[in-house]
Amino acid sequence: MMTLLGLAVIFGLEKLRVPGGILLVIIAISVIGLIFDPSVKYQGLFAMPSLADENGNSLIFSLDIMGALKPVVLPSVLALVMTAVFDATGTIRAVAGQANLLDKDGQIISGGKALTSDSVSSIFAGLVGAAPAAVYIESAAGTAAGGKTGLTATVVGILFLLILFLSPLSYLVPVYATAPALMYVGLLMLSNVSKLDFEDFVDAMSGLLCAVFIVLTCNIVTGIMLGFSSLVIGRICSGEWRKLNLGTVIIAVALVAFYAGGWAI
Known part of the structure; x- marks a missing residue:
């Protein structure tokens, strides 16, 4: 119910061109959840990030290159590469279309740079034992709010860096608070069908x-x-x-x- 209500409010705010309307809805629903939903609890403010497994062993540069090159493992490596390439390409294409960053031929403006950045980030994430730092379709929420420049990406990167140390705050944002934003972005992308x-x-x-x-x-x-x-x-x-x-x-x-x-x- 809160998700559908939030989606309807986003419709109204975007119609009125309220700056940051999507973010305001997420914050409002999170506050309501904190008050009325027992599962949404304040669990602290600060927490040190960790790149260690359950046994406390560091994952940084914990590589098994020879193991990855074994014939029995290569199909899995190929599967991961294929998935990463086409997932990134499709996502960047969709986000670029939403942000009107396509040229007259429908090609992504500076698409090579975007894919290179995505690839380098994924490689670096693997080296330090983190999840792939790849582009996600949720990025379209930012373009829908008007973020289309490198400044937007820089601000988002800084916020991600901060949330590493403020991770307990993420528990204050329930799934039904972010769902309306993603649903709205998905509906916006349907407009590309007309093209x-x-x-x-x-x-x-x-x-x-x-x-x-x-x-x-x-x-x-x-x-x-x-x-x-x-x-x-x-x-x-x-x-x-x-x-x-x-x-x-x-x-x-x-x-x-x-x-x-x-x-x-």
């Missing part, structure tokens, strides 16, 4: 299939796989195979093999 070229039936239907199955499976890579494979098959069956480029075919075949081999995550 599909419905005069090209195969292209439009493949795009819709991709979008629908990302939602149904909660997996960006699965949606991309179905979208690419349906585009290739549709082009061939309609006699429009000349419209296909080699890159599209390679990606479609790789993704289908990825799933057929049971390597999908």
Whole structure:
């Protein structure tokens, strides 16, 4: 109930162009949860971050490179790489579209820099034993609020650094407080459907299939796989195979093999 109420309030605030409306709703619902929800409790203010396992052993530079290169492990490594690449590409493309950071050809402006930053962050996170510091679709909440520059990313990075030491405060924000923001961003992204070229039936239907199955499976890579494979098959069956480029075919075949081999995550 609180989630739906929060979503409705966000609609109203965004219609009135209230600055930070999404953040205000999250704060308001969190305060209400703290007052009325017994599961939302103040658990302190400060906590030292830890990069150690349950036995107290440090995870920093705790690498097993030779073990990762064993033939039995390589399929898992490939699965992680494929998932990371297409998950990051799809997410960055979606967020860039929401922020109007696409050129006239629909390509991501400075997309190479964005992917490089995402890759380097993930590598560094692995070296220090942390979860992948990759781009997440939740970033679209920031673009929806108007954040489109490097200043936004810098501020968010500083806040993430602070929350490492103030992690108990995160327990004050229940799931139903952040859910309205994510639902609103998802609805905003539906506006991109209007940009599909419905005069090209195969292209439009493949795009819709991709979008629908990302939602149904909660997996960006699965949606991309179905979208690419349906585009290739549709082009061939309609006699429009000349419209296909080699890159599209390679990606479609790789993704289908990825799933057929049971390597999908």
